[in-house]
Amino acid sequence: MSIEKLIAYFDRYIPLNKKEKEEIVSLFFENNIKRKGFILQENEVCKHHTFVVSGLLKMYAVDRSGTKHNIQFASEEEWINDMGSFHLENPSRLYIEAIESSVILQIKKTDLIYLFTHYRKFNIDFRVIIENKFMEMQNRLLQNLIYTGEERYLLFLRQYPTLSNRLPNTQIASYLGITPEFLSKIRHSLSKK
Amino acid sequence: MSIEKLIAYFDRYIPLNKKEKEEIVSLFFENNIKRKGFILQENEVCKHHTFVVSGLLKMYAVDRSGTKHNIQFASEEEWINDMGSFHLENPSRLYIEAIESSVILQIKKTDLIYLFTHYRKFNIDFRVIIENKFMEMQNRLLQNLIYTGEERYLLFLRQYPTLSNRLPNTQIASYLGITPEFLSKIRHSLSKK
DNA sequence: CGAAAATTTGACATGACTCAACTGGAGTGG
DNA sequence: CCACTCCAGTTGAGTCATGTCAAATTTTCG
Numbered sequence: 001m002s003i004e005k006l007i008a009y010f011d012r013y014i015p016l017n018k019k020e021k022e023e024i025v026s027l028f029f030e031n032n033i034k035r036k037g038f039i040l041q042e043n044e045v046c047k048h049h050t051f052v053v054s055g056l057l058k059m060y061a062v063d064r065s066g067t068k069h070n071i072q073f074a075s076e077e078e079w080i081n082d083m084g085s086f087h088l089e090n091p092s093r094l095y096i097e098a099i100e101s102s103v104i105l106q107i108k109k110t111d112l113i114y115l116f117t118h119y120r121k122f123n124i125d126f127r128v129i130i131e132n133k134f135m136e137m138q139n140r141l142l143q144n145l146i147y148t149g150e151e152r153y154l155l156f157l158r159q160y161p162t163l164s165n166r167l168p169n170t171q172i173a174s175y176l177g178i179t180p181e182f183l184s185k186i187r188h189s190l191s192k193k
Numbered sequence: 194m195s196i197e198k199l200i201a202y203f204d205r206y207i208p209l210n211k212k213e214k215e216e217i218v219s220l221f222f223e224n225n226i227k228r229k230g231f232i233l234q235e236n237e238v239c240k241h242h243t244f245v246v247s248g249l250l251k252m253y254a255v256d257r258s259g260t261k262h263n264i265q266f267a268s269e270e271e272w273i274n275d276m277g278s279f280h281l282e283n284p285s286r287l288y289i290e291a292i293e294s295s296v297i298l299q300i301k302k303t304d305l306i307y308l309f310t311h312y313r314k315f316n317i318d319f320r321v322i323i324e325n326k327f328m329e330m331q332n333r334l335l336q337n338l339i340y341t342g343e344e345r346y347l348l349f350l351r352q353y354p355t356l357s358n359r360l361p362n363t364q365i366a367s368y369l370g371i372t373p374e375f376l377s378k379i380r381h382s383l384s385k386k
Numbered sequence: 387c388g389a390a391a392a393t394t395t396g397a398c399a400t401g402a403c404t405c406a407a408c409t410g411g412a413g414t415g416g
Numbered sequence: 417c418c419a420c421t422c423c424a425g426t427t428g429a430g431t432c433a434t435g436t437c438a439a440a441t442t443t444t445c446g
Binding site for chain 3: 428434445
């Protein structure tokens, strides 16, 4: 069962007692998303927080000219949602789409808040999760400011070797903030070294 | 007294009782930072979380060629630290420097953790603070991916009108991820409209 | 007042984008 | 399981946004 993966995940950081495990089982629900399926689209309110059991999702924004910009990927044991829309309950400007067919576990906002108010543990755990995401985001911003496309590509390969293999280059380019054509040229010039 | 500003700040979001106020008074300590003074430099571990009572600070990274890249500003009623270094206790790669002479209140990591473990309130409050910072950071990343320098400059003026007036253009350019020269050209071309 | 920093300006260089055309391989329906 | 479509990847020519460097000018703060 997928829910056991989530329990094992929590258990690793904040050992859970029986009652807490039961809460998890009753509050999270499972979903299967096919390749190219969406769990969030522009103008919807992001109503759930999502834990990825297996598969791979991407979150992206679409600009005026229709170009997609990947903000985040989420694979096994990672969390994803549009935090802005989730907390403020306003329409999202983002999409969350499955790159591979995926199994996910979701929780409604009210239920997550229930967990936060009744169990200090979860509050701490989610604070730490988000602190980590914040640092990752800050690093990425810095890398975008400091490094060229080629350097960012090499850093990405080093930092996410597994992901690199699962992702088409188009998706990597969109994440790095360059065009697929330019990434192709980067790869060509790297191969000559 | 500065500490009252901090108490008023907390009080606004999470009303505090007498005991909690006393904890705040005893755990935070005041510091005066002169213009161009540092509260964090590269290779130091970031040992404190900092609340700005008055003044203005910036956090930045320095790249290979010596160029500074502003990551964040913090003025009245805002928090600043290098979260990575603070939590993992490893040497920071960032600087935090006063742009204006500032009055700040600081708390040691161990004391902050004491607050987190003994008062659910603070845990929730800091989770919300960081969620907001995360969203801000994500927005900024997106803006950097989607918009040109000129567009980002106009967005900055609109989003932070007060800050824009207090900051030299050099600092704004560094935050936007463009050179001061290029910002100057942008301003010139805007003035002709 | 005087030094240091900020701003401006111009000539030139380059990283990265756009558009269009071509190729090859992967997924899908019959 | 084959044929077909379609999408990812590649390549090249031309262009644009932004950077670099250097020098002159103005502003700011101690």
